Amino acid sequence: MTGEYLLELKDSTGALAVIAPELGGWLLRYARPTAKHGLVDALHFSQAIVDRYPKEMWAGNPLLFPMVSFNHLPGREHHYAWGGREFALGQHGFARRSAWRVVARGESALTMELTDSEATRAVYPFAFAHRVTYRLDGGRLHFEQTVENRGAEPMPFSTGIHPYFQVPLTPRGERGKCFVKIPACQHIAADARYECFTPTAKPATELSVAEDVAHTLFFGEFSRRELTLVDPAxxxxxxxxxxxxxxxxxxxIWSRTTDAPFYCLEPWTALPNSFTRAQPGEVIVLAPGETFRAAMWMELRAAS
Structure with a gap:
C-alpha cells in the first residue's frame, strides 16, 4: 500500500491503522498482531477497490454525512426537502466522496476536518465543520466525531459509519461459521419503499453470517450499543x-452476497428516508453554534 494520500498510525502494541484523508477521510485498514495468526486485518481491504474510488467503496470504513442511506420525495429518488426547498443528494451523502483536511497528527492519532464549500452548499445549504479523529490505544481503534453548525440557521443531518469487516478473519476461518452477537434490542422491519418501519422486540441472539442480508437488516433500542463479530475457527x-x-x-447490517469477503455493521443516527418520514428524533437538528459529539471504538481480539 503506497501513495502520499495514505497516512499510517501505530501504537505500542503493534496495532496499525491506515487512513486516506483526501479520499473521503476513508479508514482503509485496522490491523492488530495476534498470538496465532500474526498481523490480522479487521477490515476488508483491496487496492483494486481504492483504485476505483469513488465509484466503488466496498472496503475499510467510509464516513456517512450529512445523510445515512437515502431519501426519496414523491417521484424523485435521492432528493430531500428542507425549508421549503428541494435538493438532490446521493446515497450516504457527500462526506465519503470529499477531500478531508488533516488538522492534527501524531504517531497513534489523526484528526481530519471537512467544511462546507460551494459544491456542498449546492446540495446541502449549510455552513458546517465536521471533524473525525482516529486514535489507537492499547490495540483498540477509537473513533471520535464532532459536527458543528457554523451557520445562522438550524442545520439538519444524519450520520453514521459503514465498516466493512473482513470475513473470515484469517485463511483458517470459514465465512459460513462466523456470526454476530446481538444484545436484546428491536428488529425493525421496513416496507418495500422504506416509508414505514415496524419494530419488534428481540432477545439477545446470534446472527449467522451465512444468512442473506443483501436486503439490509435494521435494529434499534439496544440494551447495550455493542455488536461482536465472531470467527470461531x-x-x-x-x-x-x-x-x-x-x-x-x-x-x-448488510453484505452484498452470502459469499462476499466483507460484512457490514453500521451504527446510524437515523433510518432510511428520514427527511421525508420526519419521525421525531431521527433527523438531528443543530442550533446555530451547536456541536454534535459521538465516540465509538472497535477492537480485534481473541474470541471470548
Missing part, C-alpha cells in the same frame, strides 16, 4: 461499541 472476534454515541440509535 480463527478464534478471533471484532467488537464494535458505540455506547459513547447515544444519538446512533440504530444499526444496519
Amino acid at each position: 480463527s478464534e478471533l472476534e471484532i467488537v464494535l461499541n458505540w455506547e459513547g454515541a447515544p444519538p446512533h440509535r440504530y444499526c444496519a
Whole structure:
C-alpha cells in the first residue's frame, strides 16, 4: 500500500491503522498482531477497490454525512426537502466522496476536518465543520466525531459509519461459521419503499453470517450499543461499541452476497428516508453554534 494520500498510525502494541484523508477521510485498514495468526486485518481491504474510488467503496470504513442511506420525495429518488426547498443528494451523502483536511497528527492519532464549500452548499445549504479523529490505544481503534453548525440557521443531518469487516478473519476461518452477537434490542422491519418501519422486540441472539442480508437488516433500542463479530475457527472476534454515541440509535447490517469477503455493521443516527418520514428524533437538528459529539471504538481480539 503506497501513495502520499495514505497516512499510517501505530501504537505500542503493534496495532496499525491506515487512513486516506483526501479520499473521503476513508479508514482503509485496522490491523492488530495476534498470538496465532500474526498481523490480522479487521477490515476488508483491496487496492483494486481504492483504485476505483469513488465509484466503488466496498472496503475499510467510509464516513456517512450529512445523510445515512437515502431519501426519496414523491417521484424523485435521492432528493430531500428542507425549508421549503428541494435538493438532490446521493446515497450516504457527500462526506465519503470529499477531500478531508488533516488538522492534527501524531504517531497513534489523526484528526481530519471537512467544511462546507460551494459544491456542498449546492446540495446541502449549510455552513458546517465536521471533524473525525482516529486514535489507537492499547490495540483498540477509537473513533471520535464532532459536527458543528457554523451557520445562522438550524442545520439538519444524519450520520453514521459503514465498516466493512473482513470475513473470515484469517485463511483458517470459514465465512459460513462466523456470526454476530446481538444484545436484546428491536428488529425493525421496513416496507418495500422504506416509508414505514415496524419494530419488534428481540432477545439477545446470534446472527449467522451465512444468512442473506443483501436486503439490509435494521435494529434499534439496544440494551447495550455493542455488536461482536465472531470467527470461531480463527478464534478471533471484532467488537464494535458505540455506547459513547447515544444519538446512533440504530444499526444496519448488510453484505452484498452470502459469499462476499466483507460484512457490514453500521451504527446510524437515523433510518432510511428520514427527511421525508420526519419521525421525531431521527433527523438531528443543530442550533446555530451547536456541536454534535459521538465516540465509538472497535477492537480485534481473541474470541471470548
